[in-house]
Amino acid sequence: MQNGSRNFTEQSIVIVGVGLIGGSIAAAVRKRFPECKVIGIGRNRERLKRATERGLLTDWSEQMTSATIPHGSLGIVCLPVNQISIAVRQLADAGCELVTDAGSVKGCVYAALDDASRGRFIGSHPIAGSEHTGFENSDADLFVDRMCVVTPVNATRIDTDRIVTFWKSIGSAVQQMSPDEHDRVLALTSHLPHIVAAVLSGCVEAELLPFTGTGFRDTTRIAAGSASLWGPILLGNATHCVESIDAAERLLQKFREAINTGDGPTLESLLEVSAQRRRTL
Amino acid sequence: MQNGSRNFTEQSIVIVGVGLIGGSIAAAVRKRFPECKVIGIGRNRERLKRATERGLLTDWSEQMTSATIPHGSLGIVCLPVNQISIAVRQLADAGCELVTDAGSVKGCVYAALDDASRGRFIGSHPIAGSEHTGFENSDADLFVDRMCVVTPVNATRIDTDRIVTFWKSIGSAVQQMSPDEHDRVLALTSHLPHIVAAVLSGCVEAELLPFTGTGFRDTTRIAAGSASLWGPILLGNATHCVESIDAAERLLQKFREAINTGDGPTLESLLEVSAQRRRTL
Numbered sequence: 001m002q003n004g005s006r007n008f009t010e011q012s013i014v015i016v017g018v019g020l021i022g023g024s025i026a027a028a029v030r031k032r033f034p035e036c037k038v039i040g041i042g043r044n045r046e047r048l049k050r051a052t053e054r055g056l057l058t059d060w061s062e063q064m065t066s067a068t069i070p071h072g073s074l075g076i077v078c079l080p081v082n083q084i085s086i087a088v089r090q091l092a093d094a095g096c097e098l099v100t101d102a103g104s105v106k107g108c109v110y111a112a113l114d115d116a117s118r119g120r121f122i123g124s125h126p127i128a129g130s131e132h133t134g135f136e137n138s139d140a141d142l143f144v145d146r147m148c149v150v151t152p153v154n155a156t157r158i159d160t161d162r163i164v165t166f167w168k169s170i171g172s173a174v175q176q177m178s179p180d181e182h183d184r185v186l187a188l189t190s191h192l193p194h195i196v197a198a199v200l201s202g203c204v205e206a207e208l209l210p211f212t213g214t215g216f217r218d219t220t221r222i223a224a225g226s227a228s229l230w231g232p233i234l235l236g237n238a239t240h241c242v243e244s245i246d247a248a249e250r251l252l253q254k255f256r257e258a259i260n261t262g263d264g265p266t267l268e269s270l271l272e273v274s275a276q277r278r279r280t281l
Numbered sequence: 282m283q284n285g286s287r288n289f290t291e292q293s294i295v296i297v298g299v300g301l302i303g304g305s306i307a308a309a310v311r312k313r314f315p316e317c318k319v320i321g322i323g324r325n326r327e328r329l330k331r332a333t334e335r336g337l338l339t340d341w342s343e344q345m346t347s348a349t350i351p352h353g354s355l356g357i358v359c360l361p362v363n364q365i366s367i368a369v370r371q372l373a374d375a376g377c378e379l380v381t382d383a384g385s386v387k388g389c390v391y392a393a394l395d396d397a398s399r400g401r402f403i404g405s406h407p408i409a410g411s412e413h414t415g416f417e418n419s420d421a422d423l424f425v426d427r428m429c430v431v432t433p434v435n436a437t438r439i440d441t442d443r444i445v446t447f448w449k450s451i452g453s454a455v456q457q458m459s460p461d462e463h464d465r466v467l468a469l470t471s472h473l474p475h476i477v478a479a480v481l482s483g484c485v486e487a488e489l490l491p492f493t494g495t496g497f498r499d500t501t502r503i504a505a506g507s508a509s510l511w512g513p514i515l516l517g518n519a520t521h522c523v524e525s526i527d528a529a530e531r532l533l534q535k536f537r538e539a540i541n542t543g544d545g546p547t548l549e550s551l552l553e554v555s556a557q558r559r560r561t562l
Contacts, residue, residue, distance in 0.1 A: 127492060127493070127494045128494065129494060129495065129496075130495075146494075147491055147492060149492065173491075175491070175492075185489055185492050186492065188484055188485050188489060189485055189489055189490075189492045189493040189494070189497050190492075190493070190494060190496055190497065192481065192484065193481055193496050193497050193500040193501070194496060195533070195536050195540075196477055196480070196481055196500065196533070197496075197500050197555075197559075198536070198551065198552055198555035198556070199477070199529050199532045199533050199536065199555070200473065200474055200477055200529070201555040201556075201558050201559045202532050202551065202554055202555040202558065203469055203473065203525065203528050203529055203532060204469050204470055204558070206558060206561065208466055208469060208470055209470075209558070209561065209562055210428055210454075210456070211408060211428060211430065211456075211466050211467065211470045211471075212408070212470040212471070212562070213408045213409065213410060213427075213470070213471060214410065214411075215410075215471055215474050215475060215478075215502075215503040216470050216471065216474050217562060218499045218500070218502045218503060219474040219477065219478050219499070219500050219501075219502075219503060220474070220500075220555075220559050220562075221496075221499045221500075221559070222496040222499060222500060223552075223555045223556055223558075223559045224556050224559040224560045225556065226556070227549045227550075227552035227553040227556055228549060230552055231545055231548050231549040231552060232545075234536075234540050234548060235540060235543055235545055235548065238540050238541065238543060241540050242537055242540055242541050244484065245533060245536070245537045245540075246537075247484050248480050248481070248484055248533070249530070249533065251480045251483050251484060252476070252477070252480050252526060252529070252530065255476050255479070255480065255515075255526070256523055256526045256527075259476075259515050259516060259519050259522050259523055259526075260519060260523050262516055262519060264512055264513075264516055267512050267515060267516065268508045268509060268512040269508075270479065270483065271479055271504075271508035271511055271512060272508040273483055274478075274479035274480070274482040274483040274501075274504045275479070275482075275504055275505050275506065275507070275508055277482050277483065277485070277487060277490070277504075278478075278482040278501050278502070278504045278505040279505050280487065280490065281490055281493070281498060281501075
């Protein structure tokens with residue numbers, strides 16, 4: 001039994017946005033708690049129907065209303081960062097008891113809520129994903145042994161426990177942070193890598209691509225991600241992203257100085273610190 | 282039959298440094314041209330014996346002398362960049378007819394040769410590798426469909442054709458460049474990614490590693506590489522590495538400016554250019 005799953009008491013969850021993450025949450029719940037209703041909300045009825053036929057959803061709707069959301073439901077918004085706060089407000093207005101999300105930035109979501117919806121919201125960020133998209137690539141075990149950051153702000157202990165239990169029930173480890181602390185950490189661990197991968201990819205003209213090897217491929221893989229998804233993430237975490245860029249700049253200048261002056265000991269020491277850290281992963 | 286293999290006329294090759302690359306060259310030749318002698322030169326007799334028992338080598342020696350190097354041999358130096366030129370000179374002095382290498386930098390190797398050995402040397406850089414090391418991880422097909430850059434300088438057509446044919450015979454595509462052009466290109470496609478991966482890894486304190494995902498793992502994978510191997514590569518290509526760092530800096534500043542000013546269209550345009558380029562790989 002998954003850690004925490006004995007405490008799982010959800011009768012129904014409402015997933016707004018049934019893509020890779022939303023579909024994987026649905027699959028994770030359906031696999032472990034088949035008695036729990038899983039209602040999908042989205043704009044494309046054909047895709048919602050197919051997700052239902054596939055067994056990911058027990059029901060679906062294009063509307064967020066009190067008619068489509070069972071009493072006591074937990075809402076989970078799995079939309080791009082710039083669409084989360086609107087959906088949270090709609091779910092709260094429609095009577096969802098408690099709402100969370102799966103977005104990569106937290107502060108900007110809280111900031112865009114009104115007081116009423118903020119009182120029903122506890123942000124989450126499951127650090128899990130895939131280069132694939134769409135519910136067709138759903139994985140019921142996507143969150144197993146992955147970290148999920150939960151960011152309660154003035155939330156009750158009961159509500160916080162409910163969200164923590166939910167993520168543990170589908171296999172995640174959970175760490176609580178403030179939204180700002182989350183955003184500061186993820187700027188370094190996720191958003192900066194995306195920016196830097198894009199810079200590397202952008203520095204290599206197309207005619208030089210035949211002279212790249214596995215190192216370039218690994219290092220730039222995430223740069224192929226959707227610009228329309230990543231733009232709002234980076235802008236939603238602008239302050240911390242700029243701080244992380246400046247930190248990277250300072251370290252890059254140390255490498256440049258060591259290389260430019262032929263300072264082998266300093267260069268190897270810089271490389272060794274980074275290598276040791278990476279090897280601990 | 283591999284492209285070019287019908288032209289393979291080597292009677293014996295001498296591989297100096299039987300690690301992953303040297304061992305894979307040995308395996309590639311043994312698999313395709315079993316009549317060709319493959320002589321391994323190294324410092325560790327136990328490892329050379331084991332590589333011979335494994336069938337990678339037909340003979341081995343700790344010495345580079347005319348006694349251990351058959352007349353007409355092709356020498357291939359598979360040592361770290363800062364040890365290549367010494368070994369090339371030793372092979373040339375010992376009577377090797379023609380010598381190439383497999384190093385990641387070319388200009389500094391040529392610069393360190395004397396006129397006599399330079400006349401017997403044509404540099405090569407097979408853009409292939411693995412995160413694993415040692416002949417135990419040899420792969421006879423490591424070079425198949427991978428690019429190998431060959432950098433003849435004042436070489437005869439016959440010698441150049443011999444080196445080109447060698448790499449094609451074990452499956453590589455071959456592109457000729459000047460040593461400086463090679464170094465300029467590889468600074469962008471290989472050396473800059475290593476520097477940047479090390480910067481990313483160095484920016485994330487150990488206690489934040491639990492909050493990294495697959496993006497960080499991919500982007501920093503090569504940063505785990507050996508500092509003592511990579512230091513000499515970067516210093517051996519210092520001028521072009523500094524140029525590539527400066528190019529990355531300029532592009533990074535464009536991202537910073539767009540994020541800092543909340544300029545969504547510019548940011549998404551920058552991300553999209555990089556994403557498109559990466560997707561063509």
